Amino acid sequence: MESQTIKHMIEDDCAQTVIPLPNVTSHTLARVIEYCKNHVHSSESKSEFDSKALQTRDAEFIKVDQKTLFELIL
Numbered sequence: 001m002e003s004q005t006i007k008h009m010i011e012d013d014c015a016q017t018v019i020p021l022p023n024v025t026s027h028t029l030a031r032v033i034e035y036c037k038n039h040v041h042s043s044e045s046k047s048e049f050d051s052k053a054l055q056t057r058d059a060e061f062i063k064v065d066q067k068t069l070f071e072l073i074l
Contacts, residue, residue, distance in 0.1 A: 028071045035061055 006019055021029065042054040062069060 023074070025071065028068070031061070031072065 006021075008014075009019060038054060038057050042050050062072075064072070
């Protein structure tokens with residue numbers, strides 16, 4: 001739901017310079033950005049090694065305590 005809000009803000013040109021994320025901690029946002037960077041890099045590279053490395057990073061990404069996992073999901 002929150003990601004849809006951001007999507008609509010961007011589509012409606014309401015997010016000119018800042019998108020408010022009041023319920024997202026800097027730690028959570030940093031993890032999400034790193035996750036996205038890994039997936040962009042992997043999608044640019046079609047090698048099997050990068051695909052396996054991405055699977056490993058994804059598995060490590062979700063090895064967190066329940067509170068952190070909940071923050072990442074929302």
